[in-house]
Amino acid sequence: xxxxxxxxxxxxxxxxDAEVISHQLMMxxxxxxxxxxxxxxxxxxxxxxxxxxxxxIREEMDRAGAIECLMPMANPAELWQESGRWEKYGKELLRxxxxxxxxxxxxxxxxxxxxxxxxxTVKSYKQLPLNLYQIQTKFRDEIRPRFxxxxxxxxxxxxxxxxxxxxxxxxxxxxxxxxAYRNIFQRCGLNFRAVEADTGAIGxxxxxxxxxxxxxxxxxIVSCDTCEYAANVEKAELLYRESKTPPxxxxxxxxxxxxxxxxxxxxxFLKVEPRQLVKTLIIQTSEDEVLAVLLRGDRELNxxxxxxxxxxxxxLMAEDDVVKQTTGAPTGFAGxxxxxxxxxxxxxxQEMADFVVGGNAVDVHYLGANLDRDFAVGxxxxxxxxxxxxxxxxxxxxxxxxxxxxxxxxxxxxxxxxSEAMNATVLDDQGKARPLVMGCYGIGVGxxxxxxxxxxxxxxxxxxPMPLAPFQVLVSMVNPKDDAIREASExxxxxxxxxxxxxxxxxxxxxxxxxxxxxxxIGIPLRVTVGSRNLKxxxxxxxxxxxxxxxxxxxxxAAQVVRQMxxxxxxxxxx
RNA sequence: CGGAGCGUAGCGCAGCCUGGUAGCGCACCUGGUUUGGGACCAGGGUGUCGGAGGUUCGAAUCCUCUCGCUCCGACCA
Numbered sequence: 001x002x003x004x005x006x007x008x009x010x011x012x013x014x015x016x017d018a019e020v021i022s023h024q025l026m027m028x029x030x031x032x033x034x035x036x037x038x039x040x041x042x043x044x045x046x047x048x049x050x051x052x053x054x055x056x057i058r059e060e061m062d063r064a065g066a067i068e069c070l071m072p073m074a075n076p077a078e079l080w081q082e083s084g085r086w087e088k089y090g091k092e093l094l095r096x097x098x099x100x101x102x103x104x105x106x107x108x109x110x111x112x113x114x115x116x117x118x119x120x121t122v123k124s125y126k127q128l129p130l131n132l133y134q135i136q137t138k139f140r141d142e143i144r145p146r147f148x149x150x151x152x153x154x155x156x157x158x159x160x161x162x163x164x165x166x167x168x169x170x171x172x173x174x175x176x177x178x179x180a181y182r183n184i185f186q187r188c189g190l191n192f193r194a195v196e197a198d199t200g201a202i203g204x205x206x207x208x209x210x211x212x213x214x215x216x217x218x219x220x221i222v223s224c225d226t227c228e229y230a231a232n233v234e235k236a237e238l239l240y241r242e243s244k245t246p247p248x249x250x251x252x253x254x255x256x257x258x259x260x261x262x263x264x265x266x267x268x269f270l271k272v273e274p275r276q277l278v279k280t281l282i283i284q285t286s287e288d289e290v291l292a293v294l295l296r297g298d299r300e301l302n303x304x305x306x307x308x309x310x311x312x313x314x315x316l317m318a319e320d321d322v323v324k325q326t327t328g329a330p331t332g333f334a335g336x337x338x339x340x341x342x343x344x345x346x347x348x349x350q351e352m353a354d355f356v357v358g359g360n361a362v363d364v365h366y367l368g369a370n371l372d373r374d375f376a377v378g379x380x381x382x383x384x385x386x387x388x389x390x391x392x393x394x395x396x397x398x399x400x401x402x403x404x405x406x407x408x409x410x411x412x413x414x415x416x417x418x419s420e421a422m423n424a425t426v427l428d429d430q431g432k433a434r435p436l437v438m439g440c441y442g443i444g445v446g447x448x449x450x451x452x453x454x455x456x457x458x459x460x461x462x463x464x465p466m467p468l469a470p471f472q473v474l475v476s477m478v479n480p481k482d483d484a485i486r487e488a489s490e491x492x493x494x495x496x497x498x499x500x501x502x503x504x505x506x507x508x509x510x511x512x513x514x515x516x517x518x519x520x521x522i523g524i525p526l527r528v529t530v531g532s533r534n535l536k537x538x539x540x541x542x543x544x545x546x547x548x549x550x551x552x553x554x555x556x557x558a559a560q561v562v563r564q565m566x567x568x569x570x571x572x573x574x575x
Numbered sequence: 576c577g578g579a580g581c582g583u584a585g586c587g588c589a590g591c592c593u594g595g596u597a598g599c600g601c602a603c604c605u606g607g608u609u610u611g612g613g614a615c616c617a618g619g620g621u622g623u624c625g626g627a628g629g630u631u632c633g634a635a636u637c638c639u640c641u642c643g644c645u646c647c648g649a650c651c652a
Contacts, residue, residue, distance in 0.1 A: 011611065012601065013587050017645050037644065091576090092650075143576070143650070157652055209652095218651095410652065435640090444652030479610050513612040520612090531611055541611095 001471070003506045008045050020216045022453040023148030025462045029522045031470075038153035040146025042446075045522065048470035049449045050156065054135050056187050056239045056467060057443060062448050063182035066131040066160050069262045071113045073137060079112040079501045083421045096140045106139035111418045111440060114161045118436065119177050119424035122419045125165045128426065128436075129173055135445065147216075149446035151407070156445040163419075163436045165428060170413060170437040171419055174206075175263030177441045181210050184443065185408065188452055189411035189465030191407065195221050196231040198304050207412045210443075211405025212451035216283040221405045222386045226398030234304045236386035236400070237393040250368030251352040252337075263297045264363060270356060274298040278349055278369070280334040282341075286313035290326055293383065294345035298350065298470050300385040309344075309381050327360040334358045336375040337366060345377045346384045400534065406451040407444075414438040456546065461521035463546040466569035471504040473562050474524040475549030478531030488528040488555050492540065495559035501566055520545070526562055528553075 031046025277297030335358030392398030
């Protein structure tokens with residue numbers, strides 16, 4: 001491709017509304033343009049990366065035995081009413097009517113449509129296992145789209161659905177997908193973790209999220225430094241240590257703590273560490289219960305763990321007036337001593353003695369509080385948020401490391417939720433109808449490309465890994481008005497095309513500075529510079545965008561060397 | 576949806592408080608010089624000042640309503 005015949009509108013300045021690096025760089029490098037909130041056009045240069053991502057997905061899905069199909073964006077309400085999600089999905093589901101006033105929605109995911117297809121076409125266990133996938137544009141009317149392609153309303157997603165006769169089959173399908181996902185993200189050259197995830201509202205049996213590690217990630221994850229265990233902090237289990245409470249050595253002592261409400265305030269005021277405090281959170285549940293939750297002062301409550309423990313729909317921090325009613329004091333002074341409500345403590349609290357707690361009265365705390373002697377705890381459980389440094393629950397001496405992650409993929413064992421709701425059954429070898437056991441598997445295509453940029457950039461621009469880069473090599477003719485330069489560049493360009501290398505020839509009549517700045521910005525992995533400085537000796541300069549290595553090559557050998565380097569870069573990542 | 580903020584040229588912004596000719600930088604077009612890290616000279620045009628209503632002799636500026644967008648919280652690929 002010749003630059004002068006291409007559309008690659010680079011921006012010198014960062015658009016004001018782009019917050020994260022990938023969004024900024026994709027805008028500046030002319031990969032995407034915004035059409036409306038969370039809705040983008042893929043410009044030619046960006047689309048090339050998207051297509052490469054799709055192709056990698058396609059190859060690995062096919063290799064794992066999945067079959068590609070394509071379902072419609074417009075879904076009839078009928079199917080969604082059948083699964084019950086027409087009512088449940090909420091405003092994220094973009095609904096509309098056709099000219100006959102029939103209800104439709106834009107598909108945010110396709111369990112309904114695929115289940116409908118399968119129930120109508122698959123009748124026998126002999127047709128199983130089956131795994132169908134598509135790469136398609138989804139629409140979710142997100143409350144708050146942001147970060148460019150990272151969280152759009154309209155976005156390209158690969159979604160796959162597996163159908164099996166029984167749980168064992170479904171588990172096998174799941175692990176195939178798990179492995180396919182590992183291959184996909186590995187081939188993209190991404191640094192990622194597959195983490196155990198909460199199954200949330202869908203309620204399936206298990207689930208993994210694939211997280212690309214990046215500082216801008218919206219999810220917090222932990223991974224063991226010794227074994228394979230990794231999990232979203234929402235889910236991360238903590239080692240339950242059966243431990244004896246140490247003996248009390250201090251007297252319970254009431255102290256004035258005027259105006260000291262937060263853990264930090266109280267700790268500083270009393271000249272103790274936050275870990276010597278026990279904080280008391282007053283919690284309300286969906287079952288209308290009010291209870292107290294105890295955590296070591298420096299720890300955070302994991303609301304999902306608590307929700308699961310209590311087997312309720314939701315929990316939340318109590319409103320100020322409920323706190324006042326329960327403890328007799330305004331928020332900030334709650335403590336377990338003398339409380340009338342149920343008390344649940346994080347297991348870690350069991351190991352504490354002589355700690356500080358709130359006094360259930362304005363400006364009052366207790367020093368030297370102790371379990372049993374001063375108050376009773378109904379139950380100890382793992383209810384706190386995992387953090388870096390915590391012990392791994394799966395191996396003897398591993399410790400957690402903490403990361404920020406971007407969720408690029410999710411594999412989910414669905415079970416029979418949809419097949420039962422929509423009556424999708426097959427006959428087994430006994431001639432008996434059995435509901436299909438399903439799994440679903442998603443990858444955010446644009447989000448993965450964005451995540452790759454988050455992970456591969458520097459102050460000058462992006463440096464996408466070879467497998468995702470829009471072009472493999474940029475040939476930059478420093479001065480197109482110089483005949484020798486032009487001829488050498490054209491020759492090299494043709495040779496590269498003949499060798500099947502994806503090459504962009506910068507044949508613009510621009511000053512070298514502009515060409516080099518643009519080259520760094522758009523970050524094509526290899527750059528060949530043809531300029532008078534080296535051409536005098538019959539040489540061109542080959543520069544690697546990501547590492548910065550540079551070598552001088554003769555004009556004659558350059559194309560072959562580039563071909564080889566491209567192959568190496570693609571192979572290295574496949575391993 | 577709750578809170579905060581922004582809409583002025585393709586992009587980045589000033590002007591608004593205190594009403595009176597719509598501006599700056601970049602980009603763009605023409606000509607010339609220049610050609611290894613975002614050049615220089617000369618010339619050029621670019622706008623429903625987000626929209627609607629109101630106040631006023633006069634509104635980008637003041638008032639009301641509206642639409643759009645961005646950021647912070649609960650959802651998710």
